[in-house]
Amino acid sequence: MTEMKSFRESRWRYSQFVILGLILAGLVKWLSPLGWPLSLGIGAALGVAYFLFEKKRGVI
Numbered sequence: 001m002t003e004m005k006s007f008r009e010s011r012w013r014y015s016q017f018v019i020l021g022l023i024l025a026g027l028v029k030w031l032s033p034l035g036w037p038l039s040l041g042i043g044a045a046l047g048v049a050y051f052l053f054e055k056k057r058g059v060i
Contacts, residue, residue: 013060014051021047 025043
């Protein structure tokens with residue numbers, strides 16, 4: 001049997017930042033006239049910023 005891990009201990013814990021970045025990229029693309037490459041760059045930057053914020057808070 002495999003032991004159940006919490007989300008914070010699983011290998012998927014960093015996926016929340018990727019998903020957030022993709023959602024934000026979609027919002028930027030939808031709400032602005034920017035193209036996909038620039039929207040994905042903005043989403044990635046915001047995802048990394050959120051990751052660094054959570055790391056500074058000590059959650060990660």
